[in-house]
Structures are given as C-alpha cells and as structure tokens.
Amino acid sequence: MGAGMQRTLFDKLWDSHVVERLPDGTCVLYIDRHLVHEVTSPQAFEGLRLAGRPVRRPEATIAVVDHNIPTSDRRRGISEPESRLQVETLEKNVAEFGVPYFPVLDPRQGIVHIVGPEQGISLPGMTIVCGDSHTSTHGALGALAFGIGTSEVEHVLATQTLLQRPAKNMLIEVSGRLPLGVTAKDMVLAIIGRIGTAGGTGHVIEYAGEAVRALDMAGRMTVCNMSIEAGARAGLIAPDETTFAYVKGRPYAPAGEAFERAVAYWRTLPADAGAHYDKRVHLDAAGIAPMVTWGTNPEAVVPITGAVPDPDAEADETARAQMRRMLDYMGLSAGQRMTEVPIDVVFIGSCTNGRIEDIRAAAAVARGRRVADGVRALVVAGSGLVKQQAEAEGLDRVLLEAGFEWREPGCSMCLGMNPDKLAPGQRCASTSNRNFEGRQGPGGRTHLVSPAMAAAAALSGRLADVREFV
Amino acid sequence: MDAFTTLTAIAAPLPLGNVDTDKIIPARFLKTIKRTGLGVHLFDTLRYRADGSENPDFVLNQDPYRRAQILIAFENFGCGSSREHAPWALLDFGIRAVIAPDFADIFYNNCFKNGILPVRLPRAVCEQLMADARMGNNARVTIDLARQVVLRPNGEEIGFEIDPFRKHMLLEGLDEIGQTLQHAARIDGFERERQAAQPWLPSLHA
Numbered sequence: 001m002g003a004g005m006q007r008t009l010f011d012k013l014w015d016s017h018v019v020e021r022l023p024d025g026t027c028v029l030y031i032d033r034h035l036v037h038e039v040t041s042p043q044a045f046e047g048l049r050l051a052g053r054p055v056r057r058p059e060a061t062i063a064v065v066d067h068n069i070p071t072s073d074r075r076r077g078i079s080e081p082e083s084r085l086q087v088e089t090l091e092k093n094v095a096e097f098g099v100p101y102f103p104v105l106d107p108r109q110g111i112v113h114i115v116g117p118e119q120g121i122s123l124p125g126m127t128i129v130c131g132d133s134h135t136s137t138h139g140a141l142g143a144l145a146f147g148i149g150t151s152e153v154e155h156v157l158a159t160q161t162l163l164q165r166p167a168k169n170m171l172i173e174v175s176g177r178l179p180l181g182v183t184a185k186d187m188v189l190a191i192i193g194r195i196g197t198a199g200g201t202g203h204v205i206e207y208a209g210e211a212v213r214a215l216d217m218a219g220r221m222t223v224c225n226m227s228i229e230a231g232a233r234a235g236l237i238a239p240d241e242t243t244f245a246y247v248k249g250r251p252y253a254p255a256g257e258a259f260e261r262a263v264a265y266w267r268t269l270p271a272d273a274g275a276h277y278d279k280r281v282h283l284d285a286a287g288i289a290p291m292v293t294w295g296t297n298p299e300a301v302v303p304i305t306g307a308v309p310d311p312d313a314e315a316d317e318t319a320r321a322q323m324r325r326m327l328d329y330m331g332l333s334a335g336q337r338m339t340e341v342p343i344d345v346v347f348i349g350s351c352t353n354g355r356i357e358d359i360r361a362a363a364a365v366a367r368g369r370r371v372a373d374g375v376r377a378l379v380v381a382g383s384g385l386v387k388q389q390a391e392a393e394g395l396d397r398v399l400l401e402a403g404f405e406w407r408e409p410g411c412s413m414c415l416g417m418n419p420d421k422l423a424p425g426q427r428c429a430s431t432s433n434r435n436f437e438g439r440q441g442p443g444g445r446t447h448l449v450s451p452a453m454a455a456a457a458a459l460s461g462r463l464a465d466v467r468e469f470v
Numbered sequence: 471m472d473a474f475t476t477l478t479a480i481a482a483p484l485p486l487g488n489v490d491t492d493k494i495i496p497a498r499f500l501k502t503i504k505r506t507g508l509g510v511h512l513f514d515t516l517r518y519r520a521d522g523s524e525n526p527d528f529v530l531n532q533d534p535y536r537r538a539q540i541l542i543a544f545e546n547f548g549c550g551s552s553r554e555h556a557p558w559a560l561l562d563f564g565i566r567a568v569i570a571p572d573f574a575d576i577f578y579n580n581c582f583k584n585g586i587l588p589v590r591l592p593r594a595v596c597e598q599l600m601a602d603a604r605m606g607n608n609a610r611v612t613i614d615l616a617r618q619v620v621l622r623p624n625g626e627e628i629g630f631e632i633d634p635f636r637k638h639m640l641l642e643g644l645d646e647i648g649q650t651l652q653h654a655a656r657i658d659g660f661e662r663e664r665q666a667a668q669p670w671l672p673s674l675h676a
Contacts, residue, residue, distance in 0.1 A: 042503035151583035254670035
C-alpha cells in the first residue's frame, strides 16, 4: 500500500504490523496478543519442546481454560479423564514456558474471547490471534483479530509473527435503527442470511452504519464474533468514543497519560474517506426482525414470524438436497411456523452472548415468569467476573426463581466438550454461534437466537417472538 | 511435515457442500494432546451408525475408497472452527489432497501446515472428477504440484492455481517456523520500534 493512498481500517492495521514482505506478497505479520486455551495448544507446546524453542514473548501471551471445564462446582476438579488431562497439560505448559495464566478458580477465568476485552488485554490497533475461529470477536475493538490452527499457534509462540497474505476488504453497512426487541445477534444473523456462510471468504468484514455505531461494545462483539460464520476470518468495527469509554480503566489497559496517547493513535485508525472496498453490502436495520435458524448452518435463518422454507422451491439441485437433509436432521417440515416449534433445552451463554448485557437481556424477559414445564434452561456466564457482576445485580436470583440453572463460566453447551450437551433428538434454542449437526451433542438440534429470544423460548416451551414479552 | 510432489491415488467422491469442521471431526474428539490417532473418528457422524457400526452407505466405508488419498467435495469445504484436528484426522486416515470449488480460509491454511494439498477447481470440474471417482478401482487421479495440474483417468490435464510461497513450502516439506526465524533480526528491530512508538502496549506479566 503506497503512501498517500486512502486506506481502510484493515489496510492500516495490516500495514502497521508488516515486518517483512516476501517477493510473492506473503508477509511476516507481527502479532501483538496471543490468547491460548487448552484444546488447540498442547500440540503446539509439544512442538516447541521437540525443537528446543522458547516462547518468544510470554508477556504478550495469556492462557485460560474454557472449552473443557465443567460448569458445575469446580473445586473438586474435573472428573472426566481426557478433559482433565488437557487442562493439566495446559497448566504444565504455561508453568514450563512462563506464560501468564488465569486458572480455573481465578474469578478472571472465562471464555477466552470474553476475558481478552474484559481485562483490557485486547486493545484497538492490535493484531490478536488465538487457536479458535471466534477470535474475530476482538475486532469489535478495532483490532485485527483472527483464528488460527495449532501449527500457527506454535509459529506465533516461537516467532511472535505469522506468515499471511492480506485479505480483501468488505464493507457491510447497516443503516437506520434496530426496532424494539431486535438485537445485535439478530443483526448478524440477518447479515449471514443475506451473504451466506461463504459470503465473506477471503475477506475481512468491516461493519459500519448508524445501527452498528449505536451498538454498545457487547453488541459489537456479538456481531464481529459471528463474522467467521459468514466465512470471514475477521470482523472489524472502527474504534470510536464507545470503544474508548469501554477500554478505559480495564486492568491491562493503559492508564493516565499513556491512555491519552493511545487514544490519539486509535483515532487515526478509521478508514480514510474514499478508501476502496472490494465488496459492499447494505442492510436497513428497520427491516430486521428477531431471527431464528431453522437448518444446520447459520445462513439457514428466517425471522421468527416466518416459516420453515420449502426445498421444492429451490432451483439448484445440490442446494435442494442439502435443504432436505437439514429438515430431516432438524425434524422440521416445510411450511411449519417457527413459533410452533417446541423446544427441550435453552442455552444462554458462549463467546457470542455470554456478557453481562446478554444476561441482563435474558433476565429482563424472565423476571417474574416461569420456565415452561419440561424445559431445561441453562445460563452460563462468559467469565467469573460476568458471573460476579450478574450476582451483584441480583440477576442470578431472577433467573433461578424463574427456573433457569445458574452455572459456572465456560464454553459449555456451545460445543459440548464438557458434560453440558444435548441428547440425540433434543431441540435447543441457543445463543451460541453454530447450528451444525451434532454441534451441541450428537443428534442434537440447534436453533440460534438472541439471549432475549432464548429466554422467551424457555418461558414458552417453544420458539417464541420476544416482542410479545416486552 | 512430509513434502507433497506428485500423488497418484484413489479419489473418493463426497458430493456435499458446506462440509464443516464439526462434520470432519466432532468436538468430543478434540480432547487429545496428540496430532495422531484421529483418523478413526474422521467424519464420525457420517461414517458410523448410532450403535457404532459402520454405515455402509458412506463412501469411505466402501472399497476401494477405504484406501482413498484424495477427497472431492463441493463448496465451502472446511467451514467452521479453526481446529487443526480436521486436517490431522484427514491425514491420519490417509487423505493427502482435497479438491473442491472453494475452501474456508482457516481450514485451507491449516492443510498446508500438514502436507495436505487443497486444490480449488470450478464446480463443473469437481462434478466431472466425482464422476471419474465413481469408477471404483479405475478412479485414479494424479495431482502434480510442480506443474500445477490434476490428471483425470482419461489423461486430460486440468490446471489449478496456488500461491508460489505455499507451493514452494509444500514441495520442499519445509518447516515454516525455521523459515520465519531467518527473519529474526527484522522481528527484533520491529519490536523495538513498535515499543518506542507505542509504549502503552502493556506486558501481561503480573
């Protein structure tokens, strides 16, 4: 990118981290923050050990346990041997390589993508990576953040860099204001419904427009989190006053004069007027309704007022076959109203919707009401600090009195690596990010929704329109 | 990592789009601290019935595809999570190349770190190769990375695109970390300049 050219936010983040440009355009890209968890790191640390390499910058690295840990009382340790081994392996590795770590019983422990922003470990202008595809979450701060595989985890541990080629720029502009009862989750589901699960492949998506600007940081993180479900490795929102106010005072964020210097720099990051985007998409916020998925990938989504689509109306043969397979797996039939679909389980949590604002939204719907008979409803805070905050606000009481379970923080039923999983055939209204076959447990059926919609489903015993509750 | 030069092997047709990483290797099998041994769980939900027996309708449970080293699928292969367990499971089963119209970015990247070649070819070509692959024992497809061609059983050559850097690394079976560490002095310099220009970047040491 030559001097004088108008650059996007992504271009600026990229250019400021290029250590070396190789002849074919591949770059050695500097990484400011490396977040590590127990599932995708053991083989990386083992690789370092075999090659006799140290961790280059342990002070730029932070480790947590999240995927495997039970969300019941953890003081007695982890009973499942394989999960326990993975957690113990992480603890051994962080001790051996000197990597900072929030252990299971530390109140700062939680889902890696909740912990990073919460602690001020993730900041605007940074490059941030983690062996987890939902690293795109941190892009909400105006940082270039993306998921990597375990070989790349090892590469970053050893070199503090990655070999990467620049992505293309995509701008998604959401104009207007979201209607009452419609949230950031509905916005991002509507976006994925529009552009498809591969719509962002090869691109970094920058979200802009009045409706995006109006989101709080929690909402912005929800939107950026699901960029990967549209195929984009990273999502971005330009830092603004909302961002700076969020960052200020966080434990690892710069303070005093250093904070002012940082803000002055962060203000230079938004795209220059006239910067070039390879793709542009526009949505009108006023046209977005509370959304719910009906199929087994996140683009299979409709407004809650809608119905299950008819495969026979699909022209493409492969797409038709895929829709039939989805309906068969989901146990749904074409034309069925979404509000008539009964549910067995509700899951509120995950890196998509496990922040305090999400729990407040669920509790607001649940207050003074009861979970429907036969429905199991779990609320899993994204971190120990989110849980403490919710308890300080009395939200745990509201939810417990309504019949919800109030559990310890972790990834939990988003991917069922711990004991929280669906039984075959069970149907779940979930605030998580993926509705793939078997994602929440073998044979489990997932409907992705916002936290308020999930609470409404829990009270109704079926998928429900939250606007009837507000 | 094993180098990838040319491969002549049985190709298995998997005519599915959006094959996600949970389908390639479900999350419950990620509780390993090793790279090997995942092949038995590759495509677990497609490959096995609820009682644990093999599903005879699934292509990799059929001869000769049990010995397949090439997989042919449709759009957006490998979408979903960043888990490198997906290419590890493919490799452990014996798959060394996947041909599809396009791939999810992280999965595509992860393949190269493990000596697996992902080949992007237009959908019509993938359909043709799937028809070739259905010829059973005669379904041998050759991939020549140096020349960037796929050879159909009838000898027809189909060219494909790949980044020069990735091609070089794969052909030579090179360790990427070793390559990057050749730039160690530049990384040192970059770090010093960055710390001077942005002194607010905090250390995470307690």
